[in-house]
Amino acid sequence: MFKQILVPVDGSDFATNAARKALVIAQKHDSKITLLHVVNHSQLFSMGSPQSLPVIxxxxxxxxxxxxxxxxxxxxxxxxxxxxxxxTKIEWGTPAQVIINLARNQACDLIVMGSRGLSKMSGLFLGSVSDRVTKIAPCPVMLIKE
Ligand SMILES: Nc1ncnc2c1ncn2[C@@H]1O[C@H](COP(=O)(O)OP(=O)(O)OP(=O)(O)O)[C@@H](O)[C@H]1O
Ligand SMILES: [Mg+2]
Known part of the structure; x- marks a missing residue:
């Protein structure tokens, strides 16, 4: 049923737990897993002082x-x-957009991801990436909440 599972990871415990859950599903369904990390362009800019921009x-x-x-x-x-x-895959761009595009291009059957990620802002149920992906993804999305 789930042949191709996409697991976007950001290094958070949420995302690692999502990968673990995806592995259990993959073992049952004989699926392939793609672990994807998206490098956000803004990460590069945040490394330099404002004066040094846009020197990368x-x-x-x-x-x-x-x-x-x-x-x-x-x-x-x-x-x-x-x-x-x-x-494993590394892509550049806006995380939610890249995740959605890859899910479409690789004909993924399922995306398994964290409900939250690395952000320290407590109180939110969904992060901005999981919020956007669940709204626009071309396939079912499973959110891992722990
Ligand atoms: N750069 C990324 N590359 C791949 N997957 C990501 C990336 N950022 C987030 N994710 C995925 O999205 C999930 C939710 O993270 P998200 O970034 O939406 O929440 P947050 O960090 O708590 O909040 P925000 O970043 O909106 O302030 C993560 O557990 C991970 O599965
Ligand atoms: Mg985040």
Whole structure:
């Protein structure tokens, strides 16, 4: 039923729990999993002082890519060994938009993601990325709330 599961991850416990849940579903349905981290362009700008904008050095880009690779690697490690095929992907852009586009282009059957992410703002039930993805995604979205 769920052949292709997309799991967008941001390094938060919510997203790691979402990946764990996706793995359980994938084991039952013989699905493939794509772990996706989206590098938001604004992350690069936030690294420099306002005066240095819009200068983006190779070193800054390298640092951001290393950070993205670590998020994916840590999530992969948290899942442990399994027979499920797990692909990892780094994309650039606006997270919600990239997640929706990838779900469409890869014909994903299911997106499993955290209801919240890394933001420290408490009280909200949904983060901005999960809010947007649940509204616009071309497939069912499962939100993990812990
Ligand atoms: N850059 C990203 N790349 C991939 N997935 C992401 C990214 N950011 C968020 N997500 C996914 O969206 C889920 C919800 O995160 P979201 O960013 O919406 O909440 P938040 O960080 O609590 O709030 P906000 O960022 O809106 O202030 C995460 O658990 C993760 O699954
Ligand atoms: Mg966030």
């Amino acid at each position: 050095t190779d070193l800054m880009i390298e640092g951001v890519i290393k950070g993205a690779e670590k998020i994916l690697e840590d999530t992969r490690q948290a899942l442990g060994p399994s027979k499920v095929e797990i692909e």
